[in-house]
Amino acid sequence: MRASAQKCIVLITEPGRGTPLIEKLFAHGLTMLDLHHARGSAIGGPIDRKGVPVVLEQEIVTCVVAEQKADEVFALIHELGKVDQPGGGFMYMQDLARGTQMSIG
Amino acid sequence: MSRRNLTVLTEVSLITCIVQRGLADPIVKAAREAGAQGATVYFARGTGVRERLGVLGVAVEVEKEIINVVVASDQVDYIFEKMFLAGKLDTPGMGFIYCAPLEKAATYIPPAILEKLQKKTTSTAEARPTKKAA
Numbered sequence A: 001m002r003a004s005a006q007k008c009i010v011l012i013t014e015p016g017r018g019t020p021l022i023e024k025l026f027a028h029g030l031t032m033l034d035l036h037h038a039r040g041s042a043i044g045g046p047i048d049r050k051g052v053p054v055v056l057e058q059e060i061v062t063c064v065v066a067e068q069k070a071d072e073v074f075a076l077i078h079e080l081g082k083v084d085q086p087g088g089g090f091m092y093m094q095d096l097a098r099g100t101q102m103s104i105g
Numbered sequence B: 001m002s003r004r005n006l007t008v009l010t011e012v013s014l015i016t017c018i019v020q021r022g023l024a025d026p027i028v029k030a031a032r033e034a035g036a037q038g039a040t041v042y043f044a045r046g047t048g049v050r051e052r053l054g055v056l057g058v059a060v061e062v063e064k065e066i067i068n069v070v071v072a073s074d075q076v077d078y079i080f081e082k083m084f085l086a087g088k089l090d091t092p093g094m095g096f097i098y099c100a101p102l103e104k105a106a107t108y109i110p111p112a113i114l115e116k117l118q119k120k121t122t123s124t125a126e127a128r129p130t131k132k133a134a
Helices: A018-027 A067-080 B024-033 B054-059 B076-086 B111-127
Strands: A006-013 A033-041 A056-066 A090-096 B012-020 B039-045 B063-072 B095-102 B104-107
Touching: A006 A018, A006 A067, A018 A033, A018 A056, A018 A067, A056 A067, A056 B039, A067 A090, A067 B104, A090 B012, A090 B095, B012 B024, B012 B076, B024 B039, B024 B063, B024 B076, B063 B076, B076 B095
Parallel strands: none
Antiparallel strands: A006 A056, A006 A090, A033 A056, A033 B039, A090 B104, B012 B063, B012 B095, B039 B063
């Protein structure tokens, strides 16, 4: 797979978890962060009488990081977002062709 | 400090589909019926072919719905096709769809499944023939 200098990490989680997570990531020095809302269903989520997954509100946290730090940040979001617990959501990492990196100070 | 295991999934792809507002649900249904385990939908505002369609462009909704589906790489072609057909994306102004490979993904994996995977990995490693020195 082609490698670039930036990676995009996305976490899809429950409502109310996004903002505290972004604050924690910001405290860890990450600045390229975004939060938006969506609707969706996932594996292990509630199902209706017909067996169809119930669509619920979700929060999506997007983070762009340098390639060198990508695995470390992925593990950090995994831990802070409690992704390894039921209802913790789903996260993935994607290679970016180009990206900007903002640093303050 | 407690030790934690991070189990990641590889060989996964992300399908993104952009359609007019209100048209996402049949596409999500088609994706689910084709084997996708989940989908996320959010709203956006888009421009593009609507402006090029002239008077006919008024029939195209400015507000869009964006569908994200993460699927296993071996299922991606089948689910992509089903979503394309469900969204009638061969019609101008209906929207578009694309897919991109993901490096890795993570979610909650029930302990029973993890145990089964570990057993499978161990048995595969044991069954693999070892090279003997001549």
